[in-house]
Structure formats: C-alpha cells, structure tokens
Amino acid sequence: MPHPQRAARIAGGLYLLTVVTSIPALALKAPVLSDPASAAGGSAALTWAALLEVVLAAACVGTAVVLYPVVRRQGETAALGFVVARTLESGLVLSGVIAMLALARVTGAAAPGLVAIHDGAFLIGPGLIPAANALCLGYLLYRSRLVPRVIPLVGLVGAPLLIASAIASLFGVTGQVSAVAGVAALPIALWEISLGLWLVVKGFRAEPLATLMAGRVAA
Template sequence: MTATTPTAPPNTAPPDPMRRTSRAAGILYLVTFVSVPTLMVFEPVRDGAEFVLGTGSATAVLWGSFSELVVALAGIGTAVVLFPVTKRVSETAGLGFVTARVVEGSLIIVGVVSIHTLVSLRDDVARTADADQGSLVTTAHTLVATYDWTFLLSQSLMPVFNALCLGYVLYRSGLVPRILPTLGLVGAPLLLASDIAIFGVIDRVSPFAAVAFIPIAVWEFSLGVYLTVKGFRPSAVAALPPAVGAAAVPAPAIR
C-alpha cells in the first residue's frame, strides 16, 4: 500500500469585488478621453458651409461622432459601476452622479445625431441635381448650432455636477487621496462660472474657457489612472458602512 502525502490547497485569495469595481470605473474614465481629437476633427464642419455642399471628407467626421458615442456610454458606465460604492457613502450624491451622467450621455447622443444628419444631407441631398444650396446651408448651420449647444451642456456643464457629486463622496470617504476630489470640487465652480459667462459674455473657445476646464480634466484623468492602477484604499473600504441587504460574513473558526 503506497502512502500518499496530502497536498495543501493552493493559497489563492478570493477575488476582491471592490478592486474589480475600481478597475472597471478607472478604465471607463480613461475611455471617456477618446473623443478629445474630435475638437479638431469637427473644425471643417463648423468653419463653413462647404462641408454640407461636398467639400472635404466625411470619414473623419463619422469616426469622431462614433468616438463621442463611445464617450457617452462610457460616461454612464462610470456612474453605474460606482453606484454600489457611492450609495454606501451618500445615496443622494450617488443617485445625483448617475443622473448627471445619464443626462450628459443623452445630450452627447443628440449632438451625434445632429452630425450624422448633416452628413446624410451632404451625401443624399446635396449631390442631387435639384438641391437648393441656400436651404442646405441654412440647415447645416442649424445642425452645427445644435451640436455646439449640446456639447456645451453635456461636456462642459454636466461635468460640474459630476465633480460635485462624486467629489463629495470620494472626499468624505477617503477612498482615494483627497487631493483628487479636491481638484474636482475646486474646478467645478470655476467651470460653472465659465459656462455661465459663455451665455453672452465670452466665446466658448476663448482662453478663459479653456483654462477653466483644466482642473476638471485633470481630476477625471487622474481619477481614472488612480482607480485603474491602485484602486480604493483598503482602510477606507473597511470603514464603509455595510451595503443594504448584504449578508453578514461569519468570522472564520479558530482551530
């Protein structure tokens, strides 16, 4: 009879759901930056009526609008993924963050629809023999104005509410270094002042508007990097109140 030596079970720690949550949120935050090049891609659309009449290529514009669609979905994803965590700190702020992200994503999609409608006019109407160029140019300006205002409301105004809601939760809980939410909480009123000034005081592409957006951009990018690489602070996670309805985990028996 051959004796067998029992083998110890592999020492593998169970996966940490909070680490998965933070990594997913961080990656989604970084994905929201893929549309930054569209500021240059859409310049031919904004600069004149030639685009709707067939000048230039629509391929880059379509790729830019696709990247904005990705940003809309990724932005909503950040709030949905983080909600189980944020509601344990403040359900009001957590719901506010989800709502702001949904409004932001919806407005971005409206802007994408405006761009695609403009491309459809260019491809399907402008090239017909009886096309009225004056009407096409007027419609093109209307669609561009729609995109510009949805961009202002979605990607400039809504980040103010995102930063206030999520920044409050993260600062209060200490889940990440407090310098990160501080950037958001300081940048939010600065960006709000810039957005209000755009309504008849300054141009939306003025230097002041660009500078006012920097703290929010740094806050969101830094948060994405930190959550992806480091995750939530374990001590802060341990201090969170238990999730509603979560079953108590019995302590392991000591043998």
C-alpha cells in the same frame, strides 16, 4: 455587483476611455463645425467623430453604473445625483452626435442650424454637466477617503470654474471654444484623468473601503 476593487479599476478604465475618445473626436469635428459649408466634404471626419462620441457616451454612463453600488454607501442622494448627471451628459453627447450625422448628409441652409444644435448640446453636456458630476462624486470620494483627498478636491474646486465658464459662454461673454473656456476646463480634466489613473493603478484605498463596506459612513 463586481468586487469593489474590480469596480474601481473598471471605472478608472472608463474614465480614461472618455479622455482618449473625446480629444480625437474634437480634433476631427472642429474644422468642419467651424465651416458648415464644408460639411459635405468633411463627412468622413464627422462620422468618425460621431463614432468616438458614441463610445464616449457609453463610457460616461458606465462610470456611474460601476461606481454607484460602492459610493451610495457614503451617500445615497449624492450617488443618485451622480448617476442622473452622468446619464444626462451622455444623452446630450448623443444629441450632438445626431446633429453631426445629419450635418454630414445635408448641405445648404440647414447646415448652420445643425451646427447650432450640436454646439448647444456640447455647451450643456460636456461643457456644464461635468461640474455636477464633480460635485456629486467629488463630495462622496472626499468624505469616504476612497482615493487621496487631493484628487476629489481638484474636482470640487474646478466645478465652479466650469459652471462660470459655461454661463459666460451661454450669454456670449466668452466664446464656447476659447482660451478662457479651455483654462476653466483644465481642473475638471485633471480631476477626471487623475481619478482614472489612480483607480486603474491603485484601486480604492483598503482601509476606507473596508470601513465603507462595513456600513460605517466616513465623516
């Protein structure tokens, strides 16, 4: 296992990498996915979006792998939950990638079905699972005080909002890409960006880290 402070900075960098890959990927694929008939003409955009999302999926798993040896000292069950949720999110992202790559190579009646597969994977993966990530990791970081408590608190508050938004989209109450969904996702986005920035710049807080590494679980 790398030194905890080095692990913190690696994890922070990976969190920021998920942000800088997800935003351009969405911008590239959204116009094509909204009009499946034009998928063949937008194959280059879909291919670049797919490449970015492969990097995104790898970064997602990387955050869990790097943080697990540290945060498990605060709570084994929640730490394992974080690893499982992050891995599941990555798998669903890759499912969407496969659908996009197939969409870039087919035309006709198959296109809407592939878009539906992508949208379903996106709804459950990046649309819902980050709430589970925030609940598991946010709880561990809040209890351990490895970062300022306001950072995980944002994630813990944002998780129920994201869950509610995903359920509303699932049942057709709101659109999957809508103003409501965007607002509901803001706290989780803020949590991940602020956590990434803090870990890259500051790392873990020294005193709570020493307490945790000594085997004393924070209250």
